[in-house]
Amino acid sequence: MRDRVDASAGLVLRRWKAEDAWAVMTAFADPLMRGQSVEPVDSAQAAARWITARGEQWAADSAYSFAVVDGGGLVLGQVCVGPVDRRHATGWVSYWTTATARGRGVASRACRAVARWAFDEAELFRLELGHRVNNPASCAVARAAGFAVEGQQRQKLEYDGVRFDVEFHARLATDTEPFPT
Numbered sequence: 001m002r003d004r005v006d007a008s009a010g011l012v013l014r015r016w017k018a019e020d021a022w023a024v025m026t027a028f029a030d031p032l033m034r035g036q037s038v039e040p041v042d043s044a045q046a047a048a049r050w051i052t053a054r055g056e057q058w059a060a061d062s063a064y065s066f067a068v069v070d071g072g073g074l075v076l077g078q079v080c081v082g083p084v085d086r087r088h089a090t091g092w093v094s095y096w097t098t099a100t101a102r103g104r105g106v107a108s109r110a111c112r113a114v115a116r117w118a119f120d121e122a123e124l125f126r127l128e129l130g131h132r133v134n135n136p137a138s139c140a141v142a143r144a145a146g147f148a149v150e151g152q153q154r155q156k157l158e159y160d161g162v163r164f165d166v167e168f169h170a171r172l173a174t175d176t177e178p179f180p181t
Helices: 018-028 044-059 106-120 136-144
Strands: 004-006 012-015 064-069 075-085 090-097 126-132 148-159 162-172
Touching (some): 004 106, 012 044, 012 106, 018 044, 018 075, 064 106, 090 106, 106 126, 126 136, 126 148, 136 162
Parallel strands (some): 090 126
Antiparallel strands (some): 012 064, 064 075, 075 090, 126 162
16 A cells, blocks of 8 residues: 555655654644644654654554645644544544644545545545534534435533533545535
């Protein structure tokens, strides 16, 4: 499987590298990133462990994480397919962007590109994702990447003692390719 994907408008999806540790640590310092990792990514060592875990998941065929970078190699975010269920040919899509990349269409272009990669390279048929209903930006990303709304999961997530509903989306390999934004 290719581990580098040229996305639209000069974006590149590539595997995470050890030298990305500073960018990862900086991204996770953003308060909006809290909860995007199982353990805090608050030091160079934690960032290195986070990157190593992404590589181990790739090697185990359980998840595929890509750094989203611009033409100069600046890390703008991540897009991931995983966990992957090979029996049913499904995967879960997640994404995040750095503070400086938000609002520029980076996540939707990366999500579109990783979906195409997942169908063509990873041979998946169905991709799923979810977002808190109070996150309209994430919903816009999902819709722009061709993920149809399939329903709402009531009080699925808990952050700081508050429960949140999640809107559930999916995209099939047979769906029409979304119109580029």
